[in-house]
Amino acid sequence: METDVVIVGGGPVGLYLAASLLQEGVSVRLLEQRTERNIHTRAIGIHPPALEALDGVHLADAMVREGVPIRAGMALSGGRTVGTMSFAGVSEDFPFVLALPQYRTEQLLEERVNALDSRAIVRGVRVTGVNDDGASAAVVVEPSSDATAGGGSFEASIVVAADGARSRLRDAVRMPVRTKAYPDHYLMGDFADSGRHGQMAVLFLEPEGIVESFPLPGGLRRWVVRLGQPAEGADAGRLARLVLRRTGILPDVRTNTMLSAFSVRSTMARRIVAGRVVLVGDAAHEISPIGGQGMNLGWLDAQALAPVVREAVAGKPVARRLKAFDAGRRRAAVIARRQSEVNMLLGRPLPAPLLRLRNLAIGGAASIPAMNLWTARRFTMQ
Incomplete structure (x- = not known):
């Protein structure tokens, strides 16, 4: 089958790029291995630059209506x-970080793509x-294990890999990667909100x-707890107990709706363009989830790529x-990886004297309006 562009991967980045190109009259085939969407919340934070990009495909307003706009963050210790940090000055149109589960973000993007084609x-x-x-590229496919579709190939002017950190397409064109592991491990889960912190993000900086x-x-x-070693398994009771021990707050285990354990690594492709094949999102650069930059970085990749495509x-060179x-x-x-490394560094255990010094430094910076705004802009990928 011939088309203008083939996008491999039907996650949020591939869907956004498809919508962006389709509304400009570019024909697209988006190839997705899964027959059904993952309904876990996974990524939740949408930063202002990404909201501006999503506004370009006429989805930002719908997402804001459904999501929770986080307009401020607070750090607590003991x-x-x-x-505290306000996001009021980070963007004129979107002065907040929007919390919206990834599965709903993908649903809205898919509806937009389907409306276009x-x-x-x-x-x-x-x-x-x-x-x-050199003039075009053909992607060879076969049915995935849970599908009955036939095999074949799709030919296009440009092929875009948006198929995640373990990208098959990246491997197929033999793009080398650098991988870095970190001593950071986390357990996270979603529980009923008691309402004590309203719509504020809260960081508990504990020993x-x-x-x-x-x-x-x-x-x-959502509650996310840093661990000293990889979790052997995701357990809602253990997560709730850890939250209680460190914060004095006990999430209601009976209300748990999502649970995940993960260790952190980063993967950076040494190049993200190989002839007519281009990598975007996690296929190009896997970033620590701490700070919520990965999905947003992928959208900004796609936004920058769309006019080139x-x-x-x-037919232009x-x-x-x-x-x-x-x-x-x-x-x-x-830059995003460095910011994620700073985020993780601030969350690591410290003995009491060093923890007090770190908290004093954070409090001092937060009390200076210019520094507070600079930090807020860095946190929201400005």
Whole structure:
């Protein structure tokens, strides 16, 4: 099958890029291995630059109506307030971080894609290879294990890999990656929200390690606890007990709706353009979930790529623009990785004297308006 663009991966980044291109008249086939969507909340934070990008595909308003706008954050330690941070000055249109479960974000994006072209999304196919002759590229596919679709190939002017950190397409074109492991492990889950912190994000800076807490739609709140070693399994009771021990707050285990344990690593592709194949999102750069930058970085990749793709489809030479895209997005990924490393560093255990010094530094910075705004802008990817 011939089309202008093939996008491999039907997550939030691939769906956003498909919508962006389709509304400009570019034909797209989005290939997704899964036949059904993952309904776990997973990523929840949408930063202002990403909301501006999503506004370009006419979805920001709908997302804001359904999500929880987090307009401020607070750091606590030992039951006392260390500092607060307002997001009021980070954006004129979206002065907040929006909390919306990833599955709902994907639903809204998929509805938009289907409204633009009901045939654009092809589910139940797995990429097995790609052939690039310099003028076009053909993606070879076979049915995934849970599908009955047939095999074959899709030919396009540009092929985009948005198929995640373990990208098959990246492996198919043999793009090298650098992987870095971190001594940071987390257990997280969603529980009924008691309402004591309203719509505020809360960081509990405690001697045993950080506990993070974020409001979610539907009267839920996410709790994330740093562990000293990988969790052997995700257990709601254990998570609730850890939250209680460090914060004095006991989430109601009976209300748990999502549970996940993860260890942190980063994966950075040494290049993200290879001929007619381009990597975006986690396929190009896997970033620590702490700070919620990964999904947003992928959207900004796609936003930057869309005009280059339109020129390529129109037959214009784009080699220089692709080279600039490669360099620019890898720089952005390095900045995001550094910010995630700072976020993780602030959450690591400390002995009491050093914890007090760190809290004093955080409180002092938060009390200076210019520093508070600078920190808020960095946290929200400005």
